Amino acid sequence: MICMAALIGCAPGPDQDVARIRAALTPERIAAIEVPMIMAVAPDVGVAATLLQVGRNGDVVTWQTADGVQLSLLNGVVVATRGLGHDVMSVNIGSPVGEAGHYQRVWSSLDGDFGLNFYRLNCQRWSLGIHPNDGPAGPAMLTRVIETCEGPHRDFRNRFDIAADGFIWLSEQWISPEVGSLQITVIKR
Amino acid sequence: MRGYAVFAVLLGQLWPGFAAAQEPRFHYNNFGAPGLIEMPDARSAADADLAFSLSHFAGQTRNTLTFQVTPRLSASFRYAALDDVFSPDGTVYDRVLDRSFSLRYRLSDETDYLPSLAIGADDFAGTGIYSAEYLVATKALVPALSMTAGIGWGRLAGVGGFENPLGAPFADRPAQEIGQGGTVRGNNLFRGDAALFGGLTWQMNDDWHLAVEYSSDALRYQDAGVFDRRSPINLGVGYGPSPNLQISAQYLYGSTFGAALTYVINPADPPFGGGFDQGPVPVVPIRPLSSSRAAITRNLADEGLLLHALDRHPDRIAVEVVNLTYNAPAQAIGRAARVLAAHAPPHIRRFDIALVERGVAGPAIRLDRADLVAREFALDGAAQLLKAAQIAPAEGRPSPLMQSNFQWGITPYITPNIFDPDDPLRADFGLALDGSWSPVAGVLLSGTVRHRVLGNLDQASRMSVSVLPRVRSEFALYDREGDLDLIDLTAAWYAQPAHNITTRLTVGLLEEMFGGASAELLWRPENSPLAFGIEVNSVRQRGFESDFSFLDYDVTTGHGSVYWDMGEGYHARLDAGRYLAGDWGATLALSREFRNGWSVGAFATITDVPFDDFGEGSFDKGITISMPIAWLSGRSTRNTVDRTIRPVTRDGGARLHVEGRLYDLTNDLSADAISASWGRVLR
Numbered sequence: 001m002i003c004m005a006a007l008i009g010c011a012p013g014p015d016q017d018v019a020r021i022r023a024a025l026t027p028e029r030i031a032a033i034e035v036p037m038i039m040a041v042a043p044d045v046g047v048a049a050t051l052l053q054v055g056r057n058g059d060v061v062t063w064q065t066a067d068g069v070q071l072s073l074l075n076g077v078v079v080a081t082r083g084l085g086h087d088v089m090s091v092n093i094g095s096p097v098g099e100a101g102h103y104q105r106v107w108s109s110l111d112g113d114f115g116l117n118f119y120r121l122n123c124q125r126w127s128l129g130i131h132p133n134d135g136p137a138g139p140a141m142l143t144r145v146i147e148t149c150e151g152p153h154r155d156f157r158n159r160f161d162i163a164a165d166g167f168i169w170l171s172e173q174w175i176s177p178e179v180g181s182l183q184i185t186v187i188k189r
Numbered sequence: 190m191r192g193y194a195v196f197a198v199l200l201g202q203l204w205p206g207f208a209a210a211q212e213p214r215f216h217y218n219n220f221g222a223p224g225l226i227e228m229p230d231a232r233s234a235a236d237a238d239l240a241f242s243l244s245h246f247a248g249q250t251r252n253t254l255t256f257q258v259t260p261r262l263s264a265s266f267r268y269a270a271l272d273d274v275f276s277p278d279g280t281v282y283d284r285v286l287d288r289s290f291s292l293r294y295r296l297s298d299e300t301d302y303l304p305s306l307a308i309g310a311d312d313f314a315g316t317g318i319y320s321a322e323y324l325v326a327t328k329a330l331v332p333a334l335s336m337t338a339g340i341g342w343g344r345l346a347g348v349g350g351f352e353n354p355l356g357a358p359f360a361d362r363p364a365q366e367i368g369q370g371g372t373v374r375g376n377n378l379f380r381g382d383a384a385l386f387g388g389l390t391w392q393m394n395d396d397w398h399l400a401v402e403y404s405s406d407a408l409r410y411q412d413a414g415v416f417d418r419r420s421p422i423n424l425g426v427g428y429g430p431s432p433n434l435q436i437s438a439q440y441l442y443g444s445t446f447g448a449a450l451t452y453v454i455n456p457a458d459p460p461f462g463g464g465f466d467q468g469p470v471p472v473v474p475i476r477p478l479s480s481s482r483a484a485i486t487r488n489l490a491d492e493g494l495l496l497h498a499l500d501r502h503p504d505r506i507a508v509e510v511v512n513l514t515y516n517a518p519a520q521a522i523g524r525a526a527r528v529l530a531a532h533a534p535p536h537i538r539r540f541d542i543a544l545v546e547r548g549v550a551g552p553a554i555r556l557d558r559a560d561l562v563a564r565e566f567a568l569d570g571a572a573q574l575l576k577a578a579q580i581a582p583a584e585g586r587p588s589p590l591m592q593s594n595f596q597w598g599i600t601p602y603i604t605p606n607i608f609d610p611d612d613p614l615r616a617d618f619g620l621a622l623d624g625s626w627s628p629v630a631g632v633l634l635s636g637t638v639r640h641r642v643l644g645n646l647d648q649a650s651r652m653s654v655s656v657l658p659r660v661r662s663e664f665a666l667y668d669r670e671g672d673l674d675l676i677d678l679t680a681a682w683y684a685q686p687a688h689n690i691t692t693r694l695t696v697g698l699l700e701e702m703f704g705g706a707s708a709e710l711l712w713r714p715e716n717s718p719l720a721f722g723i724e725v726n727s728v729r730q731r732g733f734e735s736d737f738s739f740l741d742y743d744v745t746t747g748h749g750s751v752y753w754d755m756g757e758g759y760h761a762r763l764d765a766g767r768y769l770a771g772d773w774g775a776t777l778a779l780s781r782e783f784r785n786g787w788s789v790g791a792f793a794t795i796t797d798v799p800f801d802d803f804g805e806g807s808f809d810k811g812i813t814i815s816m817p818i819a820w821l822s823g824r825s826t827r828n829t830v831d832r833t834i835r836p837v838t839r840d841g842g843a844r845l846h847v848e849g850r851l852y853d854l855t856n857d858l859s860a861d862a863i864s865a866s867w868g869r870v871l872r
Contacts (some may be wrong), residue, residue: 082469083466086461112456114869176462
């Protein structure tokens, strides 16, 4: 797993170079990858890394960086993170990403004294229509869906670029006030 | 008066940055307490705030540590250096290094119409230089402007004094001498003349505030030849660029400028939230993993856990693991459960997991595999898992692995000595080599060697003048002799004759100053806030070279102890018995402990040693602070920084230090500790 990450140029940490990882993702390199892989970038904290699958519990897939940071995605939507500091401990995602409308999401995060805090967020989702895929893999055109949520200490906007079969190839998903958003790109489905 | 003009010009320069109305806030004053500039007010810090304050003006430097013990009660320990002190008996001291305690309690909260009200006492057990009591009220007139008015006694009745409104019984305040300190002067509290003080605070914007106050402090200990108190009016401007930091500049008493800085941390609010621990082993890994014991052992080790015992049954696996890594015992349980779920073959449906420390096991946590799978990503998965788990005393412990365990490490150390009157800031730095070897479960051989790299503790020249056996007061001799010190070298045997009774027998060089034998028994009833212990030690004083030599003094010492978990993180402990100098007495210790491992406490020991024989300080007392390294780094480790701060180290009420005392050892094994940290079971 570490070798696979190194092949692409995974460099988690404040000194990593997002552009270098992206430059390394040539079509030839991507074609040579034989296992599912995603890339995650946290612009606010200056961290980027590639992740490989380490677990699958029902529809939730857990992805992990070479240094042990995990993202757990339910059909492409973040339901848990581990190792980012201010993590998402759990989320209910409300309704499938493909559906527009209003709904509630509930998040939990750890407080500093081993307790969990739960936040109820009012969200809505709508489509911006067809959008060119600016990621390294996937179909040329994707449907862009925007999600906004409001709640205590949380007020954010997520973006999902979805293929016709419902698969999320690119997304920008908010994690916490301290981490900000993660840009998640599927490199190999 | 020119100083006021200078101050006004400085404020004028800052003025364009100020915005309109702000919410009322509290600020720390020069005594490290919520207040105006020198005067207190009636507001409180956030619960559990721990504030380090430094202020200076006119030859007075005050260092104060203030802890918001409860939402209403705060306590301070202050270490002040005062130049040119004028004692009422006529003596002038070039410099006085003064330690003092303060307590304050917010009696009532501010409402739309009523002010908040607080009562406080400063320096009630020290030399009395800062001795004062007060009752103070604070009310926001408009959101950004707050008014404070109070009545003070003692130091706060230095000017403008009037007859004590509490009546004749409180009319006289006994004269104060800068004596040996330590005695709680109950007969001084709220006595003597009273005087009024007060002021205004204007919160100009998020960062800046302005304060003006009328001070009733005459600063009567300040030598008039050096400091001229021309006015009761003080002005201050404060800047708080972050919630953790406050800086203020002041013009004081019409004659001098001052400055103060306060840094605040809150033990319940670590810098890195849930921390940077690597993600755990997925409950359902992508690829099946080996179910061999070696693979399980290896993966547990990767998770910072040591497999101590393992039994395989037809449909369950029972393990005992040593938690080497996590401050949250539930996180250790959760990680062990995930490793078992990832490795165990499909027919295994249940995991029994117990934490073990030095052979002493806590209750087994029984988790169904199906629950783990179902709750791994559930919104309230942790709560559901706790509801489904069974926590029960282990029925027949699994077989311990016949493996010895050797661990060692080299770590830097610092041994500060901050209250030497000749040099208030001495310290040694060096490297400590720790090693421990457990040949069989429950037996531990361990030792610590320290090598001093640099420092100046050996320059302490003040000799003990104690009239008691010099069991602690000759600490400088231990510091002075040699750069390589054998701090401890012991063999310990731990046993668990019943699931709630543990015993310990330790022999060897128990601590830097004493060696011998120590026996302890702890009864920790389940579902009870109380625990009871008894300890007996037969020890001889070690030589100053910290090697294998001994001095002539020996003593049998020991205590009966009652531990009380009062709930909400508050703990009390009473130890009664015989101390190292042969004195008989009791120690009361109170502490607030956080689930994340932080602890802040205070203790006092009264023995049959008369205050005069005890010497400076009158009786042993101090504060204790324990900070988990993981709180600061965000990465799990069970290491802590522990400090006991005593105003003075004397021989009365001194207790033996023994590593591995049972109450602390078994703390994280209990069902309560596991439940309290359950929020991290899926971390």
